[in-house]
Amino acid sequence: MNLTKEIAPFEVVKRVGECADALGLEAYVVGGFVRDLLLKRKNKKAKDIDFVCVGSGITLAKEVAASFGEHVPLSVFKNFGTAMIKLEDWELEFVGARKESYRHDSRKPIVEDGTLQEDQERRDFTINAMAISINKANYGELVDPFDGVRDLKRKLIRTPLDPDTTFSDDPLRMLRAVRFAAQLDFDIEPATFDGLIRNAERLKIISGERIIGELNKIILSETPSYGFKLLFVSKLLHQFFPEMVDLQGVDSVGDKSHKDNFYHTLQVLDNVSTTTDNLWLRWAAIMHDIAKPATKRFNKKVGWTFHGHEDKGARMTPKIFRKLKLPMDERMKYVQKLVRLHLRPIALVNDKVTDSAVRRLLYEAGDDVDDLMKLCRADVTSKNPNRVKRFLANFDKVERKIQEVEEKDHVRNFQPPVSGEEIMEIFGLSPSKIVGELKEEIKEAILEGQIENNKDQAIQLMYRLAKAKGITKKEN
Incomplete structure (x- = not known):
């Protein structure tokens, strides 16, 4: 040719x-x-x-x-x-x-x-x-x-020599096989895939930096679940990300069972991937239910529960990022925040939910609230189309509430109108617990809707709070 x-x-x-x-x-x-x-x-x-x-x-x-x-x-x-x-x-x-x-x-x-x-x-x-x-x-x-x-x-991934030789010589090639299959939508030839299984444990001689480089390319592929399924079946995933492997499986007691959280997570990841190329939002999808195995309990009345998995997952995030050689910076904190907040928006569906609850979410999510809503929408994986339609309609409702409150109160990423430095200057205080308390109470008053998010009302409240605590203005 x-x-x-x-x-x-x-x-x-x-x-x-x-x-x-x-x-x-x-x-x-x-x-x-x-x-x-x-x-x-x-x-x-x-x-x-x-x-x-x-x-x-x-x-x-x-x-x-x-x-x-x-x-x-x-x-x-x-x-x-x-x-x-x-x-x-x-x-x-x-x-x-x-x-x-x-x-x-x-x-x-x-x-x-x-x-x-x-x-x-x-x-x-x-x-x-x-x-x-x-x-x-x-x-x-x-x-x-x-x-x-x-x-x-x-559309085949195949090694030029015997796969045992190719993969044992350089085990990183096993992850590259999965990465190319995911990126190109190719199959891995059966003998080559068997070589992955036989040599999976050889991955232990590869540095975490090289492993995460390949994994991130798999995550950024068009349908990342395909790559993860290959990693799982070949036992490659077990070598470096056992926390994700632990999501797999279904427990049953009587007629009560829970969904397989591994395959649910992959569906959420694919759903998110249709809306964004943001690697870290895709990582939030991978991590959002990571603590479900640790929080799984059986209750005779309601069945299986995973109470607090969002908070536990947020606490697990830094440890997993460190182990996987992922960046320990604002990107990790972004993923941690989305994991911690991913159940919050659905709680805002109720008509009786106050503006203060919406303000609090806006304050905590900041500029990432739109990404949080993408994650929440992706988390709807029911096979019942009517249920999916109902959940997505609920999220439409939440987004309208968020928009209304934001237009009115401007609390996304807001900083309390009165700083700690100003409080110390006005009352002649040194850095102390009382300064933090005044600042926190002003913030809470704004979030609860007791005062508007402006400096004049914040200053007036500050004087009232200080007076109640026996603090007087510094004499000039």
């Missing part, structure tokens, strides 16, 4: 080929660029191109950089034998063809110079092991020793 037409729009590929000819090197485009070219897939990173040459990739990169006649950013990584050129929106990576061998206790390979075939053999999957020649003599010729084109047509 010749792909000259397909690579014609990419002038930079032709330039690299000309530089390789000038150096007398065999050179090829390899990897994801070739795969996505054949799939006609517009990857977000389509302008990242990997080049392999039989010889020194660093030498070829330097020749390409020099060919532009002006300085272009060239990064050389001698320890890895690779180089990278950043050119406008292109990112070009160069490496010499190599063969690899592995020790059992490490995924870091022993690397030696190799042939193109040996380089292709070391790659993870057949669909990533294809190469296109860019030398003038055979420009555009596809080198496909493992039938990658056929696997693309069959």
Whole structure:
């Protein structure tokens, strides 16, 4: 197969080929660029191109950089034998063809110079092991020793060598198999999937940072539940996220049973994913019921209960984020907040709910209230269409209430109109418990609707509260 037409729009590929000819090197485009070219897939990173040459990739990169006649950013990584050129929106990576061998206790390979075939053999999957020649003599010729084109047509993820060898050598490839299946909506070939199961425990030698990098790509796929089901069945998920595995299963006592919270969580994740690409909102969907196993109780009258799972889940969030090497910053706090609040909006459906309850939710959720409502809507997973319709109509009602109160009171993200510094200045106080109490009581009065959210009313209340506590204004 010749792909000259397909690579014609990419002038930079032709330039690299000309530089390789000038150096007398065999050179090829390899990897994801070739795969996505054949799939006609517009990857977000389509302008990242990997080049392999039989010889020194660093030498070829330097020749390409020099060919532009002006300085272009060239990064050389001698320890890895690779180089990278950043050119406008292109990112070009160069490496010499190599063969690899592995020790059992490490995924870091022993690397030696190799042939193109040996380089292709070391790659993870057949669909990533294809190469296109860019030398003038055979420009555009596809080198496909493992039938990658056929696997693309069959929508299959398959290893080029025995899967036990591929996965034992570098266990991260098992997560990559699931990630590519999720991103491309491919199946994992049965023998390859069996290899995942046999080698799942090898994942323990992989760093948490590398694992979470692949997991986040699975979460950002169009239908992330597919990837999670593959992770679960292969036992890969058990190696790094047992808290999520614990959600699976149904307990019954007599005729009372609860839903399978693992598959419910996956449905919520898919539902959220139809409305947003926000990774952290998707993580909130994953985490929203994470504490149900820990809070599960059986009550003879009402059946199974999970009281307090939202608060317990919020407390579990930092520990899980830390263990999974997720960021311990505002993104974690955002997920924690949504987990803690995810049951609150449905409690506002009742017509007798006061504005103060809505104000309090707005105050606690702040700018994330819209994302909270997306999560709440996604949490409706009943198979009864009438019930789904009723719940979603209730959330419409809640959103109208939120909008009405916000337009009237402006309490989303509000800060009490009187600061602690002002209280200390007016009454000549030092930082103390009484200052915090005055500030808190003013905030509560606004949230309860006792005063409006403005400075004049807050100051008047402050003087009344201070007088009741025996505090007088500082004399000038």
